[in-house]
Amino acid sequence: MAGLSAAFAVQRLQLAAKAAIAAGIAFAIAPFMPGTAAEYPYYAPLGALVAMYHNVAGSVRQGAQTLVGLSMGIGLAFLLVNITDPSPLTVAIFMGAGVLLGGLPKIGSGSDWIPTAALLVLLVGGNNADDYSFGYLVQMGVGVLVGIAVNFLIFPPLHLEAAAASIEDLRVALGTQLTDMAEAVKEKWPPEHEEWSRRSDDLSGAARSVRHLVKEADASRRANPRRKLHPRDIDRDYRNLRELERVTFHIQDITDVLSDVIWESDVPYVLPEQDTAPLAGAMAATGELLKAYNEPDEKLHHESYRSALAAVEACVATTAERAPDERGVPASESIILSLHRILRALQTPDETQPAV
Known part of the structure; x- marks a missing residue:
């Protein structure tokens, strides 16, 4: 996942x-706003x-929600x-009301x-609340529009590569x-290598991370003029993700079963x-299929599956x-x-398998 960390570092620099x-453009044009807003x-x-958000659609949504709030x-x-006149009691009541209003649906970041805007108008606006409120709202609106425009016009972010890389890394x-x-099954028990037995939680965490990245990639395409220059079948990414989530579940199950058989005496x-021997061969072959799943040679992929x-x-x-x-259930x-279900999740339309 080191490549993903580097990608995120670049994206963070771009966002900054x-x-x-x-911010510079907004501050430069702010003095030219009408009336007291200047x-x-x-x-x-x-x-x-x-x-400023890490995708264009998010910028529009966050800016609009802020202005509504x-x-x-x-x-x-x-x-x-x-x-009434502001007092500790009335301010407390209205701040509580502001927090309650913040729970309305679709308010989001707004x-x-x-409560922040209400408190600023009361404390900073004071006797000049009308002018202050007008200036506050106008200037924030100008800034929001500038932020959206900059995010749209200057290298609007697409997170497609990060999503694609994360899917491949998980696979x-x-x-x-x-x-x-498979190696552990072939070794003398207890096996010398046992790192695999501690990876179950890591695999589920990786699957959750991939889902997040695919959603981010999908969101980054919306209202993004660069999407036509970088076409990608995001529906296929979602299909691959769902397949890998099922595969992750079954591999976690295999991990738990094998760990119990090796190290637990009361199962x-x-x-x-x-x-x-045949089980190790089946696990190894399925593992190699996963690692070479995106092999560009379709014939080689079918051979790996078979x-x-x-x-x-x-x-x-x-x-x-x-x-x-007689010692117990095999x-x-x-x-x-679980291996059969993994293969079913990975099979393509022209690949079939008999029922087990």
């Missing part, structure tokens, strides 16, 4: 540079920063001024601005987990010795011929079922 540009130029760069907060402050990690477990299942399927079928044949084990049957 655009935020700086937007007296509050420092709110324009704040609006630009508020609207500001408007509600200013309205709340005027309501207080018209009803929720925090409701390789899952394949490695299977091949490492009701065992791994018969005659199953270890090899994995044949190895799993060999396991099925072995377990069918084996005599019942764990190999559970592992074979």
Whole structure:
């Protein structure tokens, strides 16, 4: 995942540079705003920063939500001024009301601005609340528009590569987990290498991270003029993600079953010795299929799939011929079922497999 960290560092630098540009532009044009709004130029760069988000659609949404929250907060402050004089009790009541209003649906990032705007109008605006509110809202609006424009016009971010890389990294990690477990099955027990037994939580965390990145990639395409220059089938990414989430679940199950068989003495299942060789072969073949899944040579991919399927079928044949084990339920049957489901998740429309 080191490559992803580097990509994020670049994206952060780009976001920081655009935020700086937007804040500078907003502050430069702020003095030219009409009427008393020109007296509050420092709110324009704040609006630009508020609207700066790591995708264009997010900038529009966040900027709009902020302005809605500001408007509600200013309205709340005027309501207080018209009803009674500000006092510790009334301020406390109206701040509580502002927080409650922030819980309204679709307010989003604007929720925090409701009590903030109300308090600023009361404390900073004071006797000049009308002019202050006008200047505050106008300058923030100008800043938001500048921020959105800068994010749209200057290298609008696309997070497609990060999503694609994360999918491939997860696929390789899952394949490695299977091949490492295959080696453990072939070793004398307890196996010398046991790192694989501690990766279950890491795999689920990686799957969650991939889902987040795919969603970010999808969001970064919206309202982005660069999407036509960088076409990508995001629906395919979602399909690949769902497949890998199912594969992750089954590999975690294999990990837990194998760990229990090796290191726990009170489990009701065992791994018969005659199953270890074919089971290791099936796990290794499925792991190699995962690691080479994006192989551009379609013929090679089909060969890898057929090899994995044949190895799993060999396991099925072995377990069918084996005599019942009086020590407990054979764990190999559970592992074979998980391998079969992994292959089903990975198969393409022209690849078929018999029922197990």
